[in-house]
Amino acid sequence: MNIFRLIGDLSHLFAIIILLLKIWKTRSCAGISGRSQILFALVFCTRYLDLFTHYISLYNSLMKIFYLTSSFGTIYLMFFKFKATYDRNHDTFRVEFLLIPSAVLALLINHEFDVLEILWTFSIYLESVAILPQLFMVSKTGEAESITSHYLFALGAYRGFYILNWIYRYYSEGFYDLIAILAGIVQTVLYCDFFYLYITKVLKGQKFSLPA
């Protein structure tokens, strides 16, 4: 564990909590992509199967359990409890365009041809693009509530900090995982446009809206 990874994990944790609180406090999931949330739940399910096979640390297990339960909690709030507020007309990104390439790529490019390993690889590829339905939704409506933009910023920052962690681990331990690194770079790059608008608008107290 190093400081970059810790900040990354906490940023991820913070993003999930912001989203849950936003939905809970406003009793509404308007502006949130249910499709991205389902993809994230699938990412956690396929990645954290090792919760039952490999023990790493208490921290590691607790975080995995939190990510899994919170992602199902979010889905429950969106698709059941506050279903009426779900903006499904704007949430139309075709997720098969993300699922199928991630699955094919996981079968082709992996560290080992083994069920758990392929599922882990699939989760890494899918996570890198899972935010696209959400970004697509924001681009369709042209704006986002500031709380949603804080959520997106924390979620994007998480993988960015992981990149710093991988650089650190490469120099300090000689450890590197090319699959995670390349997917993590793709994931972070997808947020760049959003980061730019967040910094130039939201942090100056303006509403998050796309340039006309």
Next chain:
Amino acid sequence: NRNTRLHDEL
């Protein structure tokens, strides 16, 4: 490298 397969990151 066994290390890469024991995914210790989240």
